[in-house]
Amino acid sequence: MLTLYCDFKGDKNIENQKLIAIDLDGTTLNSNSKLTDRTINTINKLNQTKHIVTIVTGRPTRLVTDIYRQLNLDTPMINFNGSLGFNPIQKWQYEYKYSIKRDIALHFANNSEKLGINLITAEDKELFLANRPAEDEALGFFPTKLKSENILSESSLKVDPICLTLEVRPEKEQDFIKYVKDNFEDELQISPWGGPNSIIEIASGGVNKVTGIKRLADFYNIKQEDIIAFGDEFNDKSMLEYAGFGVAMKNGQPKVKEIADDITELDNDHDGLADYIEKHFKI
Structure with a gap:
């Protein structure tokens, strides 16, 4: 049985169930917009724990579904920077969308x-x-x-x-x-x-990635302090600020790094997300 430990700075409730929100481009994906075997294996191991991994991305559904399947997820995901939340493989009672006229x-x-x-x-x-x-x-x-x-x-x-x-x-x-x-x-x-x-x-107007994060946290009964978010770009800034622990990628925008609680040691072309999860979750 896989045992998971957390040592995130300032997190006194390290045994609590975590909601782990991962951005895709520049974070989970490399510069060729691909998943590496290491990233897939690391997320699969994390899926076997009590913790919840979910995709929160600016991408539309047509550019996420294959990635979702490769990562063997069964959780709801957030697309269009928070404007759509749904589960691709089963009905989700909290499914929502915000539209433009x-x-x-x-x-x-x-x-x-x-x-x-x-x-x-x-x-x-x-x-x-x-x-x-x-x-x-x-x-x-x-x-x-x-x-x-x-x-x-x-x-x-x-x-x-x-x-x-x-x-x-x-x-x-x-x-x-x-x-x-x-x-x-x-x-x-x-x-x-x-x-x-x-x-x-x-x-x-008024919709961003936090819109989706809040919906997910409510659904899973996860406290804000137990949300961990990974991102690199300006559209991730609100998510990293809102999360109990926000992690910016080494390749992230300087302003995103400024507000993050931590920064990965490696960039997205060297499995920075997987490396961080492996080290900090001891998997």
């Missing part, structure tokens, strides 16, 4: 040239639409081929989407962010990815 999504699509938007996607749990295919495979998130039924238009977008993801021209990024804040401040949450590409996510 359809008219707002179409406004951005119809004014893409003026606003400096190269690509825009509108997504729901099982919906994916884009204004056009990506020319650069390096963008990854945006497909280079689209079926006709996946072209974003007034006729194809029939519901309020959960999230919009946009690639804007770099010189227009700050202007676009200001435009959204000036015109939709109370309705929308805007989250730039950072990194080499000007990618921006737009979701319902």
Whole structure:
């Protein structure tokens, strides 16, 4: 039987059941957006304990399901930076979603040239639409081929989407962010990815990863002090601040590291998450 011990700084209740929230890109995944064998094995060992591992990511469901299966999870997961929470393999009584008004999504699509938007996607749990295919495979998130039924238009977008993801021209990024804040401040949450590409996510106002973390903690009856969160980017900052113990990746943004309780010794290309879990949970 696997025995687990915790030695997190300042945690006096080390025997309590923990809710362990893991971000994906830049954290659980390497720079090639892949899981390593070491990470898979480490999470599988952690799954065998009383502790609860869950994915909390900005990714849409279409880019998480395979990773979820590889990690052999059965817990609910949080997608779209907190806007959707559900369990992929069984009904979850706390399933939820927050949406953006359809008219707002179409406004951005119809004014893409003026606003400096190269690509825009509108997504729901099982919906994916884009204004056009990506020319650069390096963008990854945006497909280079689209079926006709996946072209974003007034006729194809029939519901309020959960999230919009946009690639804007770099010189227009700050202007676009200001435009959204000036015109939709109370309705929308805007989250730039950072990194080499000007990618921006737009979701319902006031929603972030903490929205999902709270729902999970309530479901599992986990106290805030017993939440452990791992992340690297700006969209992880609120989650790391809220968690009882927030861990930033070595490769994380400086401002994320500043607010973290600890930082991994290794980056995401050298199994930093797995290494940290192995050492601090003694598995």
